[in-house]
Amino acid sequence: MDALLAWYDEERRELPWRVAPGKRANPYRVWLSEIMLQQTTVKAVIPYYQRFLHRWPTVKALAAAPLDDVLAAWAGLGYYSRARNLHKCAIAVVEQFGGKFPSTVAELQKLPGIGPYTANAIAAIAFGEAATPVDGNVERVVARLFSVRQPLPTAKTELKRLAATLTPDRRAGDFAQAMMDLGAGICTPRRPSCLVCPVQSDCAAAAHGMAETLPMKLGKAERPNRVGFAFVALSEDGRVLLRRRPEAGLLGGMLEVPGPAWGDELPPRKDALRSAPVRGDWWEVPGTVVHVFTHFRLEVIVFRALVPADASLTFWAEPDRCQWVARRDLHAAALPSVMRKIIAHALSEN
DNA sequence: AAATCGTGGCT
DNA sequence: TAGCCAAGATT
Structure with a gap:
């Protein structure tokens, strides 16, 4: 297999987290890149990696960041438990190891978000372990x-x-x-x-x-279809109503456009409208938003309403989890891609 | 241990 | 187009 290393010395791809052949890379950077690269293409990762590294140059900086800042910076990259575990892991490395990553596979694999693959990758690439x-x-x-x-x-x-x-x-x-x-x-x-x-x-x-x-x-098993409604409430002072999802499960900890739980079949419009998060003149946006997750396909019907800035939320909107976010701030919010699609659909002029 | 967990690009 | 695929981890 010497031919492989020789080939690597000649043809190796230049990547932001890589160092010259024979050198050991910074463990923090290796870890950050490896977590992002889990089930994710290099092309998708590079801009996120650059932004993270610039904003949080060290584990300590990342550990000190609010979780929501990390989730917002991760928005769009997918598999959001990675972002939560990334933050947890940063804190663990600071608290348990004084900000220095452990070097053995066994110790690395105890950390949140680091499984067999990633533990071996960090040990080999950052610490030269076999x-x-x-x-x-x-x-x-x-x-x-x-x-x-x-x-x-x-x-x-x-x-x-x-x-x-x-x-x-x-x-x-x-x-x-x-x-x-x-x-x-x-x-x-x-x-x-x-x-x-x-x-x-x-x-x-x-x-x-x-x-x-x-x-x-x-x-592989085939993908079932799910359907749902989403209510994009626009306040007269230019804000959108969003809701924090539960920590565990799909899109855990991220923001969403409020709506009833998704189901196997589409309930009547009449029933859906009863679960609107705010009283308002709800208008059904023509067309649907289709989004494909790993294990199901989702089709969403979007309603839109312009409501007063002081509109009160209904009980079933779960007001404690809701927040009004200015439209100009949406880009920096912890909004997954599917929710951005829904908002874009609601705001498209039709 | 089989299910769950995103997204975008490519064919 | 509809499926396949990507530097997997967690429960």
């Missing part, structure tokens, strides 16, 4: 190198074991990143570029011309 982070890229590369026919997710344990046999004692961090670069750019899910692969001569799948068929995967 650890083996196994993500989707590595699973794919290893399945092909060893021609593992067992399907995912069953094969995960075996793929981890095989991956660990490849990790060198020196430059484990570079090796891990090389495997991920290989998976991202050469050993891709579809149409892998075996002809220019630095480890083609070591690859069992390539030898049989079947790289693209591996790894095998079990079928």
